[in-house]
Amino acid sequence: MSIPMHNTSRGTPASPPAAGIYVPVPTFFAAEGTAAYDPVSPPLDLETQSKHSLFLVKGGIKGLVILGTTGEAVHITNKERNELIKSQRKTLDDAGYKDRPIIAGTATQNVEETLQQIQESKEAGAEAVLVLSPGYFATAVSQTGIQRWFEAVADKAVLPIMIYHYPGVTNNLHIAPSTFEKLAAHPNIVGTKLSHGIIDDQTLIAASPNIDHDHFSVFTGLGQNLLPVLAIGGVAAIDGLAGVFPRVVVRLFTLFNDSLAKGIGKKEVQEMRELQFRICQGEKLVARWGVVGLKEALARVWSFGGAKGARLPIAGGFEDGDGEWKKWEKVYEGLKKLEDSL
Template sequence: MATPPPPGIYVPVPTFFVSKKAANYDPVAAPVDIETQIAHSLYLARSGIRGLVILGSTGEAIHLTNKERFEVLSGVRQAFEKEGFKDYPIIAGTATQNIEETVEQLKGAKEAGAQYGLTLVPGYFAGASTQEGIIRWFTSVADRSPIPILIYHYPGVSNNVKVVPATFETLAKHPNIVGCKLSHGDVSYHTQVASNPSIDHSKFATFTGLGQQLLPVVTVGAAGAIDGSAGFFPKSVVRLYDLSVKNQPTDDEVRERRLLQFKVSAVEELVVKYGTVGIKEAISRLRKLGDPDGTRLPLFGGIPGGDAEWAKWQVLIDALEEEELKL
């Protein structure tokens, strides 16, 4: 029986591309920058992040070829092994809606060194999708996948297809489906999955995709978060998780986690507003890694407004950076 990823904080890492200044820069499809990918991944592992999601929505999975997918995954895995992070959890995203191609990507992910797959809910035929069709689609993928998979429910990139709690209850019984990432704001749905007594939560872990929800969803059984802002404030989000899972926190710890959740939630609005573009901007400005304009078309440029827009967030970012530097 497959086991889910260990509880904690995971980061959906962006895929880094070479700078415009590089000799091999291509404005249509800049080559992947494995060196920066590795540097960012090691920075996160050394900061207490429990594992990585590579090639998810933040990682622009739909913009990469299968060859590039393998290069990114295997490059990070080899670096982890070399630097003493043996068996460090890597979850590889898939973003195709063809079952056969999804399974091929999962096979490639295993070959590259990933232990899990994060499989996006198919959403092209949103109007005609049924819960039974979703169950059959994921069952078919899980039956054929060489690695355990998690269901990736992100209505914002799946044409607003909804997966209801009863569907998760059914799919959680599959021996090769070990969890889910819920990237939406419906805490009631989180509760109906993470607290469902009919689900064996030792075999099926529920992760939120939003650090904004970390404290409340952990209290209803979530295993942690796969959070974009942890890509540039890793220690702060890990600290929030550690405080959130305490069963008998002191009064000081209650106050600390509420204030820290406020600061994380406020900064996370940058991620909600600008997605991977905002994440890359923050990683570049705060951690000096990558190029804020390092995306692939149709994504183009950094955050709209550049320095002027960044300045609007500065007070919130400085407040969380103060926490980060304490840890």
């Protein structure tokens, strides 16, 4: 795989995931109207999950992030986690995509449970983990406490870890750029996903001369920030909209890097701006509705799963169904045409 196993002795540094667009995939559950549907806790729909995974890698996606926020990690049992990761590793391998890594998410609050999930994720076929910062006691946690928590995980983790900084789901817990500089020096901490729009903080991490950027990669978690984050030294995105329109988001990433290599001209700048504009239009749905919006879009645009295939308390899709979708339909029809043209 592209992400090697690490040395737990704080000796040999692990390598970050290869640059490219990754998708935080939604977890598909049995949809309303199917025989297996349960309105409280529908079972996993691994058939649809696999179809979606192959749709993504055929569209140029570099790898999958399974059981992040979009994957409803907090609604999934450990047994289901392992089943889901293992099934998608097999799906990719059997289809000839052994080079596409799976990054597994963790969202626990204590070190030991996080380490257990990392161990099981490795056994199921993951090559790295995206570890959500522990935000339950956000108002009482110091930057030193955050640093020591991640270092304690990284010291014993059997996979390379990435720091998942998403204040929106961690009680607005803030990790300072200076803390990132310290954590980036750990040989088993190989990058971060920054799911916030604080562009100055992103710059202070992605462009910091105090970070070895060959060892520690900065990914934006917001496709609407992809172009500016690439410009300040970030490597790519782990982006929800790419789960619906992979070729569109990959096109922006590829155009930037190809143009950077040969020299960026006015024509390339204009196309990049236009692509970023279209991505921002689509991302408004993701920002407003999160995984609910993504599942609606996947069901309506590509017939993946059912919009109501989720677990409580977020099950149900848009409350007014077609009424809400009509607000986004024109933008998504345009993005689908663009996706098909690529």
